[in-house]
Amino acid sequence: MFIDLLIMLVMAYGFGFLYYGLYRNISARVHGRFGPSLAQSFYDSIKLFTKDTSTDFGWMFFAGPIIMASGAILTVLFIPYFNHGERLVGLSPYGNLIVVLYFMVLGPLGNALGVGSHGNPFGAMGITRGLTRLLGLEMPFYIAVVGLMIANESADIGTIMANQAETYNIIAHPLLFIAAFISFLGFLGKSPFDVVGAPQEVYSGPAVEFGGKFLALALSQSAIFSFAKLLLMVDLFLGGADSLWDLILKTFVLFVASVFVGNVYGRFTTAQSVDFLLKVPTVIAIVGLLFV
Amino acid sequence: MDSKLIKIFHGPQHPGITGNMSVELDLLGETIKYARTHVGYLHRGFEKLVERRTVIQAFTIVCRICVPEPDPNEENFARAVEGLAGIEISERAKYIRVMVQEMSRLAAQMLWMGGQSGSIGMGTVGQWSLFDRDLMLDLFEELTGGRVYHMYTYPGGVRRDLPEGFLLRLSELLDYLEKKLPKYDSIFFDNATFKKRAIGTGVVPKEEALKNGYVGQTLRGCGIRRDLRKDNPYLVYDKLDFDIPVFDGGDVYSRALVRRGEMRESIKILRQVIAQMPAEGAIMQKLPKHRKFTLPKEDIYVATESARGEFGYYMAGDGTEHIRRMQVKGPSLIHGFTLLEKMLIDEELSNVAMIMNSLGICPPEIER
Amino acid sequence: MQKGFVAYNNEQKSLEAETEGIKNSQTLIQKAMNWFSARSMFVVAYGTGCGAIEMPPVFTSRYDIERLGVVGVATPRQADIMIVSGYCSLKTLRRVIRTYEQMSEPKYVIALGSCTINGGMYWDSYNTIKKLEEYIGVDMYVAGCMPRPEALIEGFVKLQESIRNNTIQPGYVKYREDYAYYQANQEKLLGKETQPVYEEDYAGMNLS
Numbered sequence: 001m002f003i004d005l006l007i008m009l010v011m012a013y014g015f016g017f018l019y020y021g022l023y024r025n026i027s028a029r030v031h032g033r034f035g036p037s038l039a040q041s042f043y044d045s046i047k048l049f050t051k052d053t054s055t056d057f058g059w060m061f062f063a064g065p066i067i068m069a070s071g072a073i074l075t076v077l078f079i080p081y082f083n084h085g086e087r088l089v090g091l092s093p094y095g096n097l098i099v100v101l102y103f104m105v106l107g108p109l110g111n112a113l114g115v116g117s118h119g120n121p122f123g124a125m126g127i128t129r130g131l132t133r134l135l136g137l138e139m140p141f142y143i144a145v146v147g148l149m150i151a152n153e154s155a156d157i158g159t160i161m162a163n164q165a166e167t168y169n170i171i172a173h174p175l176l177f178i179a180a181f182i183s184f185l186g187f188l189g190k191s192p193f194d195v196v197g198a199p200q201e202v203y204s205g206p207a208v209e210f211g212g213k214f215l216a217l218a219l220s221q222s223a224i225f226s227f228a229k230l231l232l233m234v235d236l237f238l239g240g241a242d243s244l245w246d247l248i249l250k251t252f253v254l255f256v257a258s259v260f261v262g263n264v265y266g267r268f269t270t271a272q273s274v275d276f277l278l279k280v281p282t283v284i285a286i287v288g289l290l291f292v
Numbered sequence: 293m294d295s296k297l298i299k300i301f302h303g304p305q306h307p308g309i310t311g312n313m314s315v316e317l318d319l320l321g322e323t324i325k326y327a328r329t330h331v332g333y334l335h336r337g338f339e340k341l342v343e344r345r346t347v348i349q350a351f352t353i354v355c356r357i358c359v360p361e362p363d364p365n366e367e368n369f370a371r372a373v374e375g376l377a378g379i380e381i382s383e384r385a386k387y388i389r390v391m392v393q394e395m396s397r398l399a400a401q402m403l404w405m406g407g408q409s410g411s412i413g414m415g416t417v418g419q420w421s422l423f424d425r426d427l428m429l430d431l432f433e434e435l436t437g438g439r440v441y442h443m444y445t446y447p448g449g450v451r452r453d454l455p456e457g458f459l460l461r462l463s464e465l466l467d468y469l470e471k472k473l474p475k476y477d478s479i480f481f482d483n484a485t486f487k488k489r490a491i492g493t494g495v496v497p498k499e500e501a502l503k504n505g506y507v508g509q510t511l512r513g514c515g516i517r518r519d520l521r522k523d524n525p526y527l528v529y530d531k532l533d534f535d536i537p538v539f540d541g542g543d544v545y546s547r548a549l550v551r552r553g554e555m556r557e558s559i560k561i562l563r564q565v566i567a568q569m570p571a572e573g574a575i576m577q578k579l580p581k582h583r584k585f586t587l588p589k590e591d592i593y594v595a596t597e598s599a600r601g602e603f604g605y606y607m608a609g610d611g612t613e614h615i616r617r618m619q620v621k622g623p624s625l626i627h628g629f630t631l632l633e634k635m636l637i638d639e640e641l642s643n644v645a646m647i648m649n650s651l652g653i654c655p656p657e658i659e660r
Numbered sequence: 661m662q663k664g665f666v667a668y669n670n671e672q673k674s675l676e677a678e679t680e681g682i683k684n685s686q687t688l689i690q691k692a693m694n695w696f697s698a699r700s701m702f703v704v705a706y707g708t709g710c711g712a713i714e715m716p717p718v719f720t721s722r723y724d725i726e727r728l729g730v731v732g733v734a735t736p737r738q739a740d741i742m743i744v745s746g747y748c749s750l751k752t753l754r755r756v757i758r759t760y761e762q763m764s765e766p767k768y769v770i771a772l773g774s775c776t777i778n779g780g781m782y783w784d785s786y787n788t789i790k791k792l793e794e795y796i797g798v799d800m801y802v803a804g805c806m807p808r809p810e811a812l813i814e815g816f817v818k819l820q821e822s823i824r825n826n827t828i829q830p831g832y833v834k835y836r837e838d839y840a841y842y843q844a845n846q847e848k849l850l851g852k853e854t855q856p857v858y859e860e861d862y863a864g865m866n867l868s
Contacts, residue, residue: 024726031419033721040729043700047740050693052765055737121298125322125641191413192485199705199734200308200411200645211737211764266485267413269642270322304752305706305759307734312707312752333752334709336785344784353781359713406716422720429717440713440806656710 005077008090009224012076015251016223017041019230022252023259030263041223048216055209057118064114065210065217071106072225078103079231081247083161083240096155097145100232104187107225108134111206118209126205129270130196136277137186137193143285144180147173148236151292157235164239175288177237179281181257186277187229189222190262193277195270230254297325304333308645310407311655315632315648319641327636329629331658338660342618347373347447347585350615355441357620358657360403363396364598365620366445368605371526372618373447375592376609377585384573385449386527391462391565392435392445393527393596394558398469399428400599401555404652408548409480411645412489417480424472427465434458449576459566466559473555481552490545494635494647498542506631507623508601509550510651514542520597532564544650554599586613598623600652622657629658686826697740697766698823700729701816704739706759709746711772714809723809730816736762741819743812744798747775747788753795754850760796767832768799768823770815772807780805794845797831 021038028035055061078095081088108130115123148169152160160169170177186193197205210218230251234240238254241247268276297318303309312333318326338357342350354369355362367389374381402425406418429439434455436442444451480486496506498514511518519536521529537553539546579585587609595604601623610616628651635647686694707715718725719732733739736759748756760769771792774780779790792798799822802815822828835842 027415028724028726031416031721032423033419033724034727035724036726036729036731040700040726043696043729044702044731047696047700050696051740055764121300121319125298125319129322194413195642198413198642200413201642203306203308204734204738207738208735209737211735211739215738263416264479264483265414266409266483266489267642268485269489269640271640272488304755305704305736307705307732311712312709333749333755335749335751335787336747336782337787341782341785356710356781359710403716406720418716419721422716423722426717426722438806439808440710 004088005090008077008081008088009073011081011088012224012227013220015248016220016225016227017045019226019251019255020223022255026256026259027263030260041219045216045219045223048219049213051212051216053212053214055118055211055214057209060117061114061209062214064110064112064117065214065221067110067113068107069217069221069224071103071110072221072228074106075100075103076224076228076231079228079235080157080161081231081241083158083164083235083242085158085162089158092157097149097157097160098155100157101142101145104229105134105138107221115206115209120208122203122208123206126196126202126208129202130206132270132274133186133193133195133277136274137183139278140179140281140285141183141187143282143289144176144183145236147176147285147289147292150289157232161235161240168237168239170237173237173288173292175284175291179285179288180233180237182281182284183277184229184233185258185261186273188226188258190258192265192268193273194262194267195273198267227251296320301330302641302644303330308411308648310645310648310653313628313653313655313658315636315644317636317641317644322641324636324639324641324644327633329632331628331655333659334656335659339618339620342615344614346582346613347587347615348582350618351447352443355443356656357660358598358603358622358654359440360654361396361400361599362441363392363445364596364603365605366442367393367596368594368603369607370445370447371594371596372592372605372607373587375594376587376590376607377447379448379577379579381449381577382573382575383528384570385575387565387569388450388454388575389445390527390529390532391562391569392442392450394561394565395428395432395462397599398555398558398562399425399432401551401558402428404551404599404649405476405480407649408646409486411649412486414480414483414486417476420472420479421476424469427468431458431462431465434461446576448579449574451576453575459569462562463566466562469555470559473552477552481548486548487545489643489646490543490548490650491541492543493643494544494639494650496542496631496635501542504630505626506601507626508598508652509547509554510601510627510631512536512538512550513547515540520595520602524595526594526596531568532561534561534564544646547650583613586611587615591617600624600654603657620657620660622654622660624651624653624655624658627651628653628655690826694824694826698820701741701768701820702731702733702739703741703743704736704759704763705732705734706742706745706756708744708748708752708756709773709775710806711743711745714772714806714812715743715745718809718812723813725813725816728813728816728820736760737764739763740766741768741770743770743772744776744792744796745772747773747780747782747785748792749787750789750850753789757796757846765832766823766830768819769796769831770800770802770812770819771798772802772812772815774803774805777801777803789849795842795849797833797835797842799828799831 020041025035077090078100080092112127115127149155152163234250238250303314304312314330316328354365357365402421405421409417433439436444501514517538534557537550539549589611591608593606595602604621606619608617776792782788800815800819802811
């Protein structure tokens with residue numbers, strides 16, 4: 001059990017950084033250039049861990065990134081990696097989908113606590129943007145997830161995966177998938193919903209005072225968290241994974257789709273993105289809910 | 293001061309600012325209630341430096357006044373000196389100068405496209421357009437020896453003749469750009485997110501534009517057809533056939549469309565220049581010796597249409613080999629101070645970078 | 661002439677021997693740390709002067725410096741490298757010093773253009789500084805007006821080599837050890853107000 005948890009964490013960390021490296025490489029190819037090496041994100045994070053810390057804004061500033069990281073770690077531990085339920089199921093027997101959704105909000109809240117303790121207005125503005133965007137993101141995502149719960153008459157991720165043995169939910173409930181995918185793009189923080197850390201607007205937002213080890217922790221957190229979200233989408237809509245190759249294939253396809261959307265579109269303003277999220281995907285999700 | 297407002301400094305060390313300047317903003321939530329520009333980070337005292345140098349020495353530093361497009365400066369300086377000293381340049385030199393102007397305009401619009409798309413997070417467009425700008429810079433390097441600063445348009449003509457086969461390579465590049473421009477349309481100008489952000493943002497009313505002396509795309513973007521190349525033709529622009537794109541909206545999107553049209557017009561002009569350029573002719577008039585090059589006791593105002601609007605030089609000589617006074621008026625002077633301060637009020641913080649890029653604000657030329 | 665050449669050769673050899681010595685005296689962890697900090701460099705985006713115009717080509721698809729692990733970041737807190745791209749007027753120098761002091765160590769400075777070395781084009785201007793190294797620690801100069809993108813890339817590669825092999829004393833160490841010298845220079849030019857003065861004790865924290 002304990003070894004399983006450790007393997008899950010290491011896998012999430014590794015795959016998260018690998019996918020981040022892939023993201024940079026694929027974007028570079030779209031831009032028409034060679035791009036960094038695949039392991040560049042590893043190098044970045046290790047270098048950041050060796051850097052000095054020159055900032056001190058009280059203990060809450062230190063606690064913020066740790067709460068963020070623990071939110072990401074808990075999320076990934078409650079999501080099963082495979083659909084046969086033998087290995088790498090983590091803590092998922094002890095919690096269900098609702099717990100996972102709760103832990104997914106923990107990260108932004110921890111971020112808010114840490115960022116609030118330094119007086120930088122850009123950080124506060126980034127956090128306000130993040131929480132406002134969360135308002136728009138959660139609505140369609142929760143409706144889609146509730147639709148799945150009703151259809152399967154269960155809130156257990158394992159049961160939902162097991163019920164997809166014949167048809168995947170992406171085919172059975174396509175509208176729910178579209179709604180969840182749009183808000184998933186927002187959860188990943190890719191454009192057009194990348195208002196939180198927009199360097200041209202709020203000066204990299206919540207991370208504005210994070211340097212060195214804090215930034216390294218924030219990077220690791222976002223890598224783990226991105227992989228957790230990919231896993232959740234695969235589990236809910238693509239029937240989970242049979243084997244390691246299946247897992248890599250399914251998460252990779254989802255990931256590449258999100259990269260291409262992010263490379264083509266520009267950035268909405270906060271008001272526009274919340275407006276869009278509350279209109280288009282929410283309506284799609286509600287229509288999808290009627291079909292369930 | 294209202295305690296509900298947050299004061300932030302947008303710049304000078306900030307990715308969302310077009311160069312080394314700063315905008316002090318008072319925000320209520322994310323809405324700007326009060327804006328004030330701070331400049332002076334780039335002041336080098338050009339007008340004083342020019343007074344200390346002889347005419348030909350001063351020629352080497354004027355191109356550094358505006359970094360993204362140095363050629364209108366050289367053109368202005370050369371034309372002012374020629375006007376004062378009474379030098380008439382050859383037809384071939386005029387055509388070469390028009391070619392340099394239009395190449396520089398095209399390169400500057402490519403750079404603008406990168407900035408404008410980067411300001412709303414569309415990195416891909418910037419990467420492509422900066423690559424295409426670099427191809428233009430390669431041609432500049434072949435022609436003049438420098439990528440950014442050319443020091444090519446010399447009083448009395450141009451500094452050296454075209455390399456062999458240069459016009460052929462230029463027309464090949466134009467073919468490539470003509471093929472590439474529709475791609476920019478589909479990824480940038482017709483992009484849903486750009487339209488949603490840009491339409492109705494940063495509006496300049498038409499009557500204010502004329503009254504306050506705005507220039508360039510800001511003027512043409514609110515429906516006023518004004519371009520120095522047509523209204524007051526210099527060099528050989530009166531022998532060339534081209535249009536001036538005008539749009540009515542007065543917002544960021546209209547200004548973008550004006551620039552899109554101008555890129556196509558520049559290509560058209562360059563094609564005509566390639567076809568009409570005389571093969572023979574002196575590229576350089578005979579000038580007096582460097583130390584004996586004196587300017588008469590007169591003054592002159594010359595203006596060039598740069599990629600962002602009217603670029604004017606006032607020059608006065610006093611009978612010696614030094615320039616008595618040189619005053620520079622760039623297009624960013626009005627846009628960067630009064631217009632920006634006025635326009636930012638009641639805008640969102642997210643739009644600051646987009647509006648600044650759209651006005652084409654270039655701090656080095658505000659401060660000189 | 662022959663004599664001078666021999667002397668130069670000897671000096672070169674002794675320098676090389678010295679750097680070999682430094683290289684061998686490092687522990688494995690130090691070597692690894694140097695390797696990683698050479699392999700990944702975050703550059704703070706501050707276009708101080710004309711040189712800023714050659715930065716977009718370096719960072720975009722034509723020259724693509726991300727191959728070497730160099731990326732741009734927005735804030736000095738996250739950055740390892742500051743590129744001072746050209747002349748600094750007095751008003752800019754104040755901001756450059758503040759930006760430099762906000763970066764966390766190890767930090768490096770690349771000075772771009774002739775005007776940071778000796779004033780360059782603006783040698784007789786009344787508003788620009790002439791030598792950047794009098795005010796902050798500089799690790800690498802790239803000469804030229806304007807330096808080509810290839811020159812900047814070469815500057816990065818040389819800096820990476822020297823970090824990896826630990827062959828130079830980094831500018832930030834000099835800045836820390838000789839702080840009195842730098843501070844005197846700064847105060848001579850800018851007055852006493854170069855350092856931040858916090859009047860209020862905001863957010864209930866004790867800043868003393």
